[in-house]
Amino acid sequence: MFKKIIVCLVFMSVILVSAVPALTKDKVTLWVGWPLLMPTFEKVEKDYEELNPDVDVEILAYDIREFERKLAITLPAGTGPDIFITSEYIAPMYIEAGYVAEPPEKIVEFVEDKYQPLVVQINTFDGKIYGVPHIGIARVLYWNKDMFFEEGIGGPPETWDELIDYAQKLAKYDSKGNLVRSGISMRLFGGGSGVTEKFAVHLCQAGGTVLGRTKDGKWRANYNNEAGVDTVKLYVDIVHKYKADSFDIKHDTEAFALELAAMYVRELFPIPQIREANPDLNFGTALMPRYKEWGTVFNTESAFVYKMTENYDLAWDLIEFFNQEKYLKEWFRNSGWVPPRIDIDFTDIFAEEPAYKTALEFPEGYIFATYPPLPCVDEIYTKLGERLEKAFRDSSLVDNPEGIKLVLEGAAEETNEILRENGLYGEGEIEPYWVISK
Amino acid sequence: MGKNKLVRSLRRNYFCVSVVIFIFVLYLILRFVPIGGTFYLSFHQWDLIKPDRPFVGLDNFRKLTSDFRFREALLNTTIFAGVLVPCSIVLSLLIATAINSGIKFTKIYELIYFIPVVIPMVPASIIWKWMYDPQYGILNYLLSLFNIEPKAWLVDPTLALYSITLVCIWKVLGYNMVIFLVGLRNVPRTYLEAAEIDGASWFQIFIRIVIPLIKPIILYLVVINTIDAFKIFTPVYTMTVGGQGSFGTEVKVIAYEIFQNGFRYFKMGYASAEALILFLIVTVITVVQFGLLRERE
DSSP: OHHHHHHHHHHHHHHHHHHHHHHHSEEEEEEESOGGGHHHHHHHHHHHHHHOTTEEEEEEEOOHHHHHHHHHHHHHHTOOOSEEEEETTTHHHHHHTTOBOOOOHHHHHHHHHHBOHHHHHHTEETTEEOSEEEEEEEOEEEEEHHHHHHTTOOSOOOBHHHHHHHHHHHOEEOTTSOEEEBSSBOOOOOSTTHHHHHHHHHHHHTTOOSEEEETTSOEEEOOSSHHHHHHHHHHHIIIIISOSSOTTSOOHHHHHHTTOBSEEEEOSTHHHHHHHHOTTOOEEEEOOOBSSSOEEEEEEEEEEEBTTOSOHHHHHHHHHHHTSHHHHHHHHHHHOOOOOBSSSOOHHHHHHOGGGGGGTOOOTTOEEEOOOOOTTHHHHHHHHHHHHHHHHHOGGGTTOHHHHHHHHHHHHHHHHHHHHHTTOBOOSOEEEOEEEOO | OHHHHHHHHHHHTHHHHHHHHHHHHHHIIIIIHHHHHHHHHTTBOOOSSSSOOOBOTTHHHHHHHTOHHHHHHHHHHHHHHHHHHHHHHHHHHHHHHHHHTTOSOHHHHHHHHHHHHHSOHHHHHHHHHHHTOTTTOHHHHHHHHTTOOOOOTTTSHHHHHHHHHHHHHHHHHHHHHHHHHHHHHTSOHHHHHHHHHTTOOHHHHIIIIIHHHTHHHHHHHHHHHHHHHHTOOHHHHHHHOOOTTOSOOOOOOHHHHHHHHHHTSOOHHHHHHHHHHHHHHHHHHHHHHHHHHSOOO
């Protein structure tokens, strides 16, 4: 009996002694909505803890929607992470609610000096910078080089006319006339705001944006116009008139990697997945083709610090730490996560993967349509996406601009109603919400 | 005198009373408090992030009446329940009757039909999602053997709803079958033998004797299946909501609408109003079912 008591006491002492360092360590937590970043974040965690043995770093990644819900619940409850990485259209509602800390002066100077002016502009809220940008995401056109060369096409389309022409030439059908390879895989469905986002890519080329800014600083739908009609027409014609895409086959990255699509539009981070799934796939990326304008959708994700953090200095120190060139290059190389830095030379990365080059080199006059920094933007995009999906299915909209106008007017009414509910609706002259590359 | 009797009774049954009180308090906290909270929120506006929750009266309910998405979700959910409940009840009763009729290998059949019940819904939905794949799915392959055109099972908005209904019927069949088997095995053989002697056919025995005797079980399964049908969420979310070009068209059902409004658009008041409407609808349907199917005294 006496021996058992001694063994128990020794066992408990060992546990207590090993727990003491954990109890006396400072702990800093970071949450991110992109699991693909974790391999490099694990290195960041390990390296930072080696340099700072009295600090315990905990980095957690969640699925993006799950992450946004967790932030919404934990930040107001006072249980949020010390650092969170989120986009410039999610951050404003937390900044407005007082949950985001202002960075030290040196961080503000760092952002202003080291980042693309476009990125700094997007991440300035009411004249202040709150976060350190982690990624600048431009949507680009993926094209299968072998399929193009087989059809005698020398390179990616540079105009909408070429896009439509090439899509028809590249589409393939079986003996019964069913499409088995899309000439271009458009984002026709899929739920969420993605349908609207990809629609917005083509919309900006037609001269529109999902939301436009009014003179009084408020917002209104900016797609129920000629630009919107032209863009819906592009989709409807590709599916129903030219039959270069279809609802009945695979889409997006999966289709492209399986060689079931000759072109599609996405960010750069599918590239590592495509290389892994189909190492022999001969593909490239290109700037979007031009129509009345020339441009694409662009947004950023930045690291912000929670105002209620007990480790303010530590949090910013960790942010500076993982923004070192070696980690940023690793994210870029392995995940297609593009650091929008002007002080880093990415020549070595482009030499390994030339497809990445498209995301950082933009010509003068290239338009970047960005997400408006509004709390209701996800609702607007998701509900518009549902209506667009129905429109894309409707073959009666072929050569029917009046029909398309009706669809867009109905959608715009809903968009404007959502803006009114949030006190954001503006009247009068409207300007597209975009930035032009200088 | 009465009070003393109560106190004596409580003292005698101290253990039972304390256990029941504990469970009741837990139930109160986990069930009635959230339901009460939802009821309260349905008359307010709250974005989950800011602490203010202004009172808006019946505004949320007024908006619901003109919300075509809510109407579509209600219609889809009703169609789903209207197909799932009768199909699963009838099919499972037929299977249970066949198994109870004395065929060989009954235990194996019971096992085969019960396996879907124990598979969690998420992996089951993923498996079916692959079976429904428009290009590589087994269902379209089987159709091709008969020269039938491939179907966009989860992409065509009308077909998607019935594709999900099929999965849910497959999933619940085994559970209903087991419950029916219990009922069928408890039908006194003497009644059946007497009916046979009187010259009743199998069909007459089934309709006139078996069905009335297992009516409480039918009522139980109809009520439970209906409540579950109106709560449908997991297969819809797993199979048709995906983004990134996933081959599924989101099927609007009430539970997903509530989830979307509450946790995506952060309109907690509006989502609570939708939840309250769903609660009232299910309560009314349950009461009607009890009224129609309960045994008359």
